Amino acid sequence: MQPDSMTQATPIQLPAEWRDFFALTKPRVMTLVIFTGLCGLLAAPGSINPVIGFTAILCIALGAGGSAVINQWWEADIDAGMKRTANRPLPSGRMNRTDARDFGILISVASVLIMGVAVNWLASIILAVAIVYYAVIYTMWLKPRTPQNIVIGGGAGAFPPMIGWVAVTGDVTLMPVLLFTIIFMWTPPHFWALALFVKTDYANVGIPMMPVVKGEKSTRLQMLAYCVALVPVAAAPWFIGGTEYVYGIASLALSLAFLALSVPVAFRTAGEGDKMVPEKRMFAFSVFYLFALFAALVVDRLLAANGVIG
Structure with missing residues (x-):
């Protein structure tokens, strides 16, 4: 043995x-x-x-x-x-x-x-x-x-x-500062859309995220406010002549779509058992929004560089 x-x-x-x-x-x-x-x-x-x-x-x-x-x-x-x-x-x-x-x-x-x-x-x-x-x-x-x-x-x-x-x-010139500002303004509504449906996690560990500390209503209205402000901010590179109309039109279309998705999120109260579909839809679009916006920036630059526009 x-x-x-x-x-x-x-x-x-x-x-x-x-x-x-x-x-x-x-x-x-x-x-x-x-x-x-x-x-x-x-x-x-x-x-x-x-x-x-x-x-x-x-x-x-x-x-x-x-x-x-x-x-x-x-x-x-x-x-x-x-x-x-x-x-x-x-x-x-x-x-x-x-x-x-x-x-x-x-x-x-x-x-x-x-x-x-x-x-x-x-x-x-x-x-x-x-x-x-x-x-x-x-x-x-x-x-x-x-x-x-x-x-x-x-x-x-x-x-x-x-x-x-x-x-x-x-x-560093005005254009890269504007690109910085776009993402800076985009981040709160993007992140809070996620925080709304995982706020219990943050509450459990004592992290003072906006939905936990200020409540859902305040958070939702602030998300709407940031989306409103994002419309002119995202279009600013076009307004100052840093891009051509391809980016300008794309920025307005994407920002208005993002704003439209924020409206039902802002003006509703989540009920018991609610799966927060509008919030999840807004979060998913926010990721697409940034990819599409910056892709439009590059397409606009390439078209202008090759004399197609401008």
Whole structure:
């Protein structure tokens, strides 16, 4: 008969898989970040070497991913208390928190240094500001303290098209500032549409999101107000002559559709058992809205550059 030490296998803790590291970078969110950064690069006046352009977009992706990793390292305990995030690598126990923190810092620092050396230092500085804005200002300071967290913190996700633009031009003009402002104004109604149907999660972990602190009615009306303001803001690049009519018409059509979807969300009271279909429809369209708006910006630029319009 063999001793117990021979018959009982000692559990071995396996290292995290590459999929867990990748999941920490929030690839879904990164897709939108990369796309808007690429559109800023393609819409900017002038030209850029394809290799340098690819490097710029890679750095934007690494910076966004790094800040997302730091966000999840800091909020691991909060994520564990929310149904929507409980299965992420850290709260589920698939990864060591220290490893996640070091990984996030590593790719964040690498993105800034590579951007500076390979592209230009102004783009690098803006990328560094975006990383600190999201990982520190939003995650560590604003999010746990104020219902205006996503309003102020929305600037973090608004930097990519500005960085892409500056990668080409090397300077900041009114156009990249307007692209920043569009995403800044888009973020609250986009995020609050999601927060409305997961507010219980935020309430359970003590995060003061707008629907939790100010209530659904106030949140819904604020979403409508932001959608109203977004109409002229999104069209502003056309108004100042920075684009041609292709972008102008697309921006008005998309913004008015977004506004129309916000109206039933604003003027209704969710009943018991309500699946919040209008809110989910608005959230889904908000993602399409940003993709379509920035795609229209690039199409407009290409048509004008080839003499088709303008």
